Amino acid sequence: MKTIAVMSGKGGTGKTMVTAGFSVFSDENLLLADCDVDAANLSLLLETSNTECRPYMGLECASIDQTKCVGCGICQVYCRFSAINQGDDGVFSINPLKCEGCGVCSLVCREGAITIAERQSGEVCHSDTPHGPLFHAELFSGSGTSGRLVFEVKKDALEEDAKAPAFLIDGPPGIGCPVISAISGVDAVVLVTEPGISALHDLRRLVTICRQFGVRMFLVLNKADLDEERAEDVREYCTDEGIEIIGTIPFDPAIIEAARRGESVAGMNTPAAVSLKESWKRLSRTMGISE
Incomplete structure (x- = not known):
């Protein structure tokens, strides 16, 4: 089973949208985990049911x-x-x-x-979705050890007896401790960014972290048509770093409206949805997840 983490150097780039899209467009059910424990929202884009939670004991x-x-x-x-x-x-x-x-x-x-x-600092949860089991968590306000909670989510997920071709992780933004915990042990990282000065700056920092783990990296450029000049900067950077761009997703208001309604991109025939589906096909073929 291949393990793939979808990461972003900053928040708001569309990382969770990409993760949800990948799970929807996969021909087989995947093992899913939302490791953005400070603001887990992958469950909002997937049709979850039968949610069960256990206490997470953090700092004493x-x-x-x-x-x-x-x-x-x-x-x-x-x-x-x-x-x-x-x-x-x-x-x-x-x-x-x-x-x-x-x-x-x-x-x-x-x-x-x-x-x-010991004190309870959060919860680790398991939910059913039409696209595979989803493991996620909630870190209580004011609690620390988010990196350890990410580890707990991954551990629970890997204990699942799931016949899945891939373990897909929706990672936390940034480069801190929870990011390192999410990247640890994965086969590949899908970097999600957008054309912008701050986005490229934070992408560079995240790539530096990923290099330390020796993981294979791919990139999805979201909202690519909003600033062609900055988008070209991202493409040049990926060329210099040897990072394969597997998808270029245009800005699409329909995707935003679907997210607001808590709906997935399944069945949508919009430019962004089509591009996202092609991105998953390229990734799954390259990683040997599907033919």
Whole structure:
């Protein structure tokens, strides 16, 4: 089974639209994962059902047993994250949004009033779609470890006994920890960008990251006809870097309207949908997913 991550150096380039289109236009059902855990929305473009979720336990968090606390304040002195507050009544409490679970406060507390325990930071979910099982997640507001949550989504997906020809990942934007977690272990990356100065700048950064993993790279140029000069800059960059452009998708308001309605591009006979279908055909042939 080939593993392909659809990535973008910045948000808003159409990465999720491309991922949804690939899953729809595939002749066989794929194993799907939405690893943009901070803003997962692939399920909005696919007809999901039978969603089941399990808790995701992220960073640990400190808590104070008020029956043991004597109000000495030593925990607040040693907390490097300003996570311990003293109220007007003199009572100390933990701010869970700032606590990193390092455990220093519990070590310095002479009364043994502070304990470190797991806390739920999100959910990992599994849904059925007409195009294959979809694994996705939600990271709760203020929670960290998004890279670890991406790993959990991929792990759950790969434990699925799915007879799929490919594992298709909708990756997070940018170049941070969740991006590295999403790229790790894949066979190829499909880079989605658009003609623009910032898009090309962020594409360069993402390519630098991908080079470190030695993965094969392809590119889909979305909204290519909005700025021909900048589109040519992207083409020249791909030529210099040896990146194959598998699709050039024109700007198409019909695709945007379909996304707003939560509909896929299946059955649409618009220029963008036709180009997206051809992009998937080129990718699947090159990767040996289909004949």
